Amino acid sequence: MKRTTLLYCLLLAGVVVYLASCKKSFLNANPEGTQLESDYYQTPDEAFAGLVAAYNPLSWTVVSSYAPKMVLLTLASDEAYAGGGSNSDNPGMQAWNTYTLDAATPNVPPDLWSRNFTGIARVNTMLSKIGDVPGLTTDLKTRYTAEMYFLRAYYYFDLVRLFGNVPLITTVLSQSQWFTQVQAKPADVYAQIEKDLNAAIGGLPATVDPSTEGGRVTKGAAQALLGKAILYENNNSRMQEAANDLDQVNTSPNYHLLPNYADIFNPGNKFNAESIFEIVHTAAAGKGWGNWPNFDGNVGVQMVGPRGYSGPTYEAATAGYGFCPISLTLVNLLKNDPRYAATIVNIDSLSKAGVCAYQPGYMNTGYFVNKFAPLAAFQGTVGDIPLNWTNDEIEIRLADTYLLEAEALVRGGGNAAKAQSLLDAVRARVGLPSVSATLDNIYNERRLELATEGHRWFDLVRTGQAASVLGSKGFTANKNEVLPIPLQELNNTKLVQNQGYN
Secondary structure, three states: OOOOHHHHHHHHHHHEEEEEEEOOOOOOEEEEEEEEHHHOOOOHHHHHHHHHHHHHHHHOOEOOOEOOHHHHHHHHOOOEOOEOOOOOOOHHHHHHHHOOOOOOOOOHHHHHHHHHHHHHHHHHHHHHHHHHOOOOOHHHHHHHHHHHHHHHHHHHHHHHHHHOOOEOOOOOOOHHHOOOOOEOOHHHHHHHHHHHHHHHHOOOOOOOOHHHHOOOOOHHHHHHHHHHHHHHOOOHHHHHHHHHHHHHHHOOOOOOOOOOHHHHHOOOOOOOOOEEEEEOOOOOOOOOHHHOOOOOOOHHHHHHOOEOOEOOOEOHHHOEOOEOOEOHHHHHHHOOOOOHHHHEEEHHHHHHOOOOEOOOOOOOOOEEEOOOOOEHHHOOOOOOHHHOOOOOEEEEEHHHHHHHHHHHHHHOOOOHHHHHHHHHHHHHHOOOOOOOOOHHHHHHHHHHHOOOOOOHHHHHHHOOOHHHHHHHHOOOOOOOOOOOOOHHHHOOOOOOOOOOOO
8 A cells, every 4th residue: 555645754753763962052953863763762861852853844944855934935925936947947836836736746735744744743752752751850741741732733833724624633643543534624723733832831931041942942932823823713703812822922021123123034143032933944964965855954045045146245156046036016015115125135236236146047036035045154064055054944023923913903803002002113123103003004014024934925815815916826716725735645545635626
């Protein structure tokens, strides 16, 4: 019987544990070997290695091919196009850009599916073992368990937003169960997400030491994700509940908006005061092309750099691949905004001025992502450089939660003055005047503040704007709000394809 990607990953997670040595920060892990799961989890060190293994899929930017999540979500939105070398360069990215995805599309749906289900399988294995690890203190058991609940909630939050109808698996499956899983209702998946996050909050620390534990989950991250998940369920009667959870983060003394917007994205400023949940990327393992797949470096940085570049700032020896050229719509929207320079770089104008040279790629506009640009000052020094950029991804940051709380308050008929102050704070940070805290203004502020960070596509879908905004790219209502279930997951299983992809 042919195995599916999901079930094969579940099998692997049940019998293999990655041993890791950690340097400098929590997730700078260098896999050294494997061991049968039945012989593992016998010491506190082995429990810690299992913890690292459960976090590890967060950082994967390559699975079967290039599939950095932030890059994919940017090109799927109206912020950018697929780009690359040609219309056949990475077919999965091209297909999502034009909304011609189907169940057999390579790379994109399978990678996003397997990344998250691998994480869930590792979490479930860890939860089944954590209570019986000899010598592990009660405090560590409590913290590790809370981290596992958060991670499972995070992985499922990604899956339910991306695929809609997914199996809900909260235990380690036996071999007889591999091919009998059925899809849960999205409402049931969200209920499990909320259950896991509520279970996690009490066991997580308020802060961590970024020098040794940067990237580990905090109470604020769980509270933020809980508020965000409730808001995404789109039940206006629960908006005050979402606002209350987000307010726990927004009023915490552990976070504040950085005075200088560009500092948020400086790769040398990891785990800054605006970062609530940050996905770590590392070059510690020194990965090369022969180590395919699942690199812990941020390959997305390489993807968005201009092709054939030579000149200052960027590293000519590792010229980018030209994906995600910025749309002129976003360029014109941001052109007079103080956040423009930190978000977008106009390589075309620099080239015409003789400052640099580059090779225009497919769908080139001359404008490129600047928040995660491959800057020479931050290139890796070990392994193959294109695979080992160390730029982290800030998955949740304070301006995001400010604007989410403002939205929840407006939608739920809550404190209008509080919503106004949250919107004003985001704008005042970059020197912009107050505008009325209407839903349209809040959504527009999210578009400006969070551009190219992977939020726009989800915002368009959850607010019902995707069909009108993305229709020119090929988006079809009642279909493209979710991705197709990968074909290999349907073979010999009880899974059913999403509407419109049959």
